[in-house]
Amino acid sequence: MLEDLFDKVKFRMGSDKKEQRPATMEVPSDLLFKCPRCQQVVFMDQFEQNCKVCAACGYHSRISAKERLEITVDNQSFHEYDSGMRSKNPIGFEGYEEKLQEMRSLTGLDDAVITGECRIMGEQCVIGVMDSRFMMASMGSVVGEKIARAFERAADKNLPVVLFTASGGARMQEGIIGLMQMAKTSGAVARHGEKGLLYITVLTDPTTGGVTASFASLGDIILAEPKVLVGFAGRRVIENTIQQRLPDDFQSAEFLLEHGFVDKIVTREEMRKTLADLLKIHYKGGGCCE
Amino acid sequence: MNELTAWERMGLIRQKTRPTVREYIPMIFDSFIEFHGDRHFGDDPAIVGGVGWFDGTPVTVIGQVKGRNLEENKTTNFSMPHPEGYRKALRLMKQAEKFHRPVICFIDTPGAYCGIGAEERGQGEAIAQNLAQLMRLKTTVISIVLGEGGSGGALALGVCDELAMLENATYSIISPRGFASILWKDASREREAANRMRMTAEDLVELGVAERIIREAPGGAHRNPVLTAEYISGYIRSALGRTRGLSMEELLEKRYGKFRKLGQFTLPE
């Protein structure tokens, strides 16, 4: 079924070169998509047909973790890890439980990441996908624990890891415990790496703060979708610090590529094949002396 | 028992007279020799690093440098390191590993610097590398928060075998001002935020983030830096003693375990 979905998506991606009707004011805004990168407004159904990629500038907009899995993993190959894991309230922050409850009903997720095992065009791997709809995919206890467990299980089973990152950073509501997830996840990545296993990061929109400053930057191979926002500090924080406006492409995937922090920018259409190729080339190990 | 609130402690540690790592180093270590540069881009004066002797043992010392006046702060960028600062720290940590020296880190920063150059040179990548490499560094790492422990910029020197806090030091995910402004959309509630964020030494020990609290001279470290330095030395001595008997494997397992257990969640039955 997932396979079919992917084919449908691919089919749609090739067939979107229709006329772009100019958006008018009478159209309700939920029928329109305004590209955050080029500000172009298009009809939502057109935009969805194009895999949620802006036809004007190529910006790859946010998609849910479920949508991501559907276009990435092989049909019925996904087995979820740690389903139902929920955060407690480590610093007793008022309103946090309610906020989590609200997010759960809004997204149908327990927290901001889904992890598990799957195959991508036949290649077996552990996969994690963050979902920016859940509190901007900030990293608290659950994201930290699920990512750490994913790397530990991959290390036990000698499997590579593919992570699609998206995050506003460490989760403020969990205070210092939120911050400590950076150390925990980075440690798990390092231990997995020491076993000679592959870790591929795919940076998606937006990847910032404590996630950029931990596991998102630690991939053996770092891919990014075009035009997505990736950075450490928030744009407004920097603008306030330096008292000047930043150029539009600042902290884009292309900016990172130019400065040497991304291996390759890969479009949504090519991602699945690229991941499968990379998994395959690492599967056997090199021909170098044992 | 320290009766001050988190907010009052913040006032105390921001005093210009509070001793900085530059003042403590000669009081705690013998014959300190400073090293410079990350070997890639430059030298970041926001981080000091080098080698010295502690009780007759060679050690590597790394610390974030607060200035005591505007002039000094211009040089050290108010103790907000750039990527090259973190990369210098990592270079010296790897050097310590090679020569089997314990690493003593002093944390005192509002956070990693947020600016164009910092982004261009990969602030996130620099911090991430420190976290991952420190977790696996094959030598003892002791970290001490002297004043302000601000976010990932502090954590980049804080992945360690033991974390200690000076009794008035704070350690938090973001400044109380940032916390109030993001979560309550009202930066003016920073005092309330400070007192709710659980950022004092006692809070951190209770939450399992820090192991020890180092007392300061009565009235605060600035009242008697020499006495406070003696307390810090006493702590380092005992901390090094605690790690000395462990095998490398035990040390690294224990270090990972210390961070691995941080997080509070439930799973369905």
Ligand SMILES: [Zn+2]
């Ligand atoms: Zn666009």
